[in-house]
Amino acid sequence: MANEDLSKLRIEKTAGAAGQAQSRKPAYRVAALLLIIAIIGLLYLKGVFTPAVQIEAAGISRTYPSQAFTLLNASGYVVAQRKSAVASKVTGRLVSISVEEGSKVKKGEIIARLENEDVTANRNQVAANLNVARANLEQARAELQNARISFDREKALLQQGYTTQADYDAAEARYKKAAAVAAGAEAAIKANTAALHGADVALEYTLIRAPFDAVVLTKNAEVGDIVTPIGAAVTAKASVFTIADMSSLQVEADVSESNLEVVKAGQPCEIQLDALPGSRFRGEVHMIVPTADRAKATVMTKVRFIDKDSRILPEMSAKVAFLSRPVSKDEEKPLTTIKPAALVTRDGKNYVFLIKGDHVVLTPVTLGEQIGDLRVVLGGVKPGDRVATKPLDKLKDGSKVKIAEK
Numbered sequence: 001m002a003n004e005d006l007s008k009l010r011i012e013k014t015a016g017a018a019g020q021a022q023s024r025k026p027a028y029r030v031a032a033l034l035l036i037i038a039i040i041g042l043l044y045l046k047g048v049f050t051p052a053v054q055i056e057a058a059g060i061s062r063t064y065p066s067q068a069f070t071l072l073n074a075s076g077y078v079v080a081q082r083k084s085a086v087a088s089k090v091t092g093r094l095v096s097i098s099v100e101e102g103s104k105v106k107k108g109e110i111i112a113r114l115e116n117e118d119v120t121a122n123r124n125q126v127a128a129n130l131n132v133a134r135a136n137l138e139q140a141r142a143e144l145q146n147a148r149i150s151f152d153r154e155k156a157l158l159q160q161g162y163t164t165q166a167d168y169d170a171a172e173a174r175y176k177k178a179a180a181v182a183a184g185a186e187a188a189i190k191a192n193t194a195a196l197h198g199a200d201v202a203l204e205y206t207l208i209r210a211p212f213d214a215v216v217l218t219k220n221a222e223v224g225d226i227v228t229p230i231g232a233a234v235t236a237k238a239s240v241f242t243i244a245d246m247s248s249l250q251v252e253a254d255v256s257e258s259n260l261e262v263v264k265a266g267q268p269c270e271i272q273l274d275a276l277p278g279s280r281f282r283g284e285v286h287m288i289v290p291t292a293d294r295a296k297a298t299v300m301t302k303v304r305f306i307d308k309d310s311r312i313l314p315e316m317s318a319k320v321a322f323l324s325r326p327v328s329k330d331e332e333k334p335l336t337t338i339k340p341a342a343l344v345t346r347d348g349k350n351y352v353f354l355i356k357g358d359h360v361v362l363t364p365v366t367l368g369e370q371i372g373d374l375r376v377v378l379g380g381v382k383p384g385d386r387v388a389t390k391p392l393d394k395l396k397d398g399s400k401v402k403i404a405e406k
Contacts (some may be wrong), residue, residue: 054401065331072322080244091228105210110140123199130192137185147178214243254298268326274317282306337374353388362397389390
C-alpha cells in the first residue's frame with residue numbers, strides 16, 4: 001500500500017514547459033523580423049536595391065603648365081643628324097670586331113679589322129726598299145764628295161801646269177757621274193717614300209675606324225663575313241656598323257602648311273617622347289626645311305634638344321609643342337588637374353564624386369588656377385583617380401553607378 005501511494009505522488013511538468021515554449025516563440029519571431037528589417041534597411045541605404053546610375057567618368061591627370069601657352073602641336077621622330085653606315089673601302093674577310101651595339105666610340109678608333117697579311121707583307125717590302133734606297137743615297141753622296149775633291153784638285157793642278165788635260169777631263173767626268181748617281185738615289189728615296197705611303201694607305205684600308213664620336217646602333221656583319229664596298233656578292237656585306245652622333249639628335253616633325261605661320265626659327269618648344277611619358281624636354285626650332293611635302297601638305301621642322309639625356313634614342317616617337325614663350329623654372333613640374341565638369345559646389349565648397357568600385361564617394365577638393373580648359377587640384381584627389389562628370393544631379397554620396405561605355 002505504501003508503494004502504491006508513493007507512485008501516485010508524481011509531478012506532471014509537460015504542460016508547464018509547453019506553455020513557456022509557446023510564450024517565447026513570438027519574442028524570437030519579433031527579434032528575427034527586426035533583424036531582417038535592419039539588414040534590408042542597411043542594404044537599401046547602401047544602394048543594393050537601388051538601380052545603378054549610368055555615368056560618364058574622367059580621370060585625374062598630370063598637366064604641364066606649358067599647355068596654357070602652346071600655339072601648335074605636331075608629331076614626329078627623333079633623328080640623328082650625323083649618322084653613318086661604316087664600311088670598308090677594300091674587299092676582304094672580317095677577322096676582328098671590337099665593339100657591339102650600344103658601344104661608345106671615339107673618332108679614329110679602330111672598331112673592326114680585315115685580313116691584311118698580304119698588304120702587310122707588301123708594306124714591309126716597300127719599307128725595306130726604302131731603306132736600301134737610303135743606303136744607296138749615302139753611298140752616292142760619299143762618292144760624290146770624293147769625286148768633287150778629286151776634280152777640284154785636278155783643276156788646281158791643271159792651272160799650275162802640273163797635270164794633263166786628260167787627267168782633268170777624267171776627274172770632271174767622274175764628278176758629274178757621281179752627281180748624277182746621287183740625284184738618282186735621292187729620286188729613288190722619293191719614289192720609295194711614296195710607295196711606302198701607298199702601302200700604309202692600303203694597310204689602313206683594312207682597318208675600319210669610327211669617322212666621328214658616336215654610338216654604335218647596329219652591327220651588320222660578323223667575323224668571317226666578306227666585306228666589300230660594292231656588295232655585289234650574295235654573301236658579302238657592304239656595311240659593318242651603323243653609328244650615330246647622339247649629340248646631333250633632333251626631332252623632325254611635320255607641320256601643316258596652314259599652321260606654318262606660327263612656327264619660326266629659334267622658337268621655344270617642349271618635347272614629349274612616347275617612351276618617356278613622365279618627362280618633358282626643352283627644345284627650340286633649329287630650322288624649317290625649305291620644301292613642302294606635296295602629298296601630305298606639310299613642311300618638315302627640325303627641333304633640337306636644349307638639354308641632353310642619355311635616354312633619348314634615335315627613331316623614338318615624339319610630340320612637339322610649339323610655345324609662345326620659354327618655359328620658366330617653376331613651370332617645368334606637372335600639376336594635378338581635373339575637368340571642371342566633374343566639380344560640384346555645395347555650401348560654398350567644391351566636391352567631386354570619386355569613383356570607388358561601383359559606388360561614388362562625395363569627396364572635398366581644393367582647387368587652384370585654371371590651365372586651358374582644366375582646373376588645378378591642390379588636394380583631395382590624386383593622379384589616376386577617376387571621377388564622375390555627369391549626370392551629377394542624380395548622384396549622392398554612396399550612389400551605385402555604372403560607367404557608360406563609349
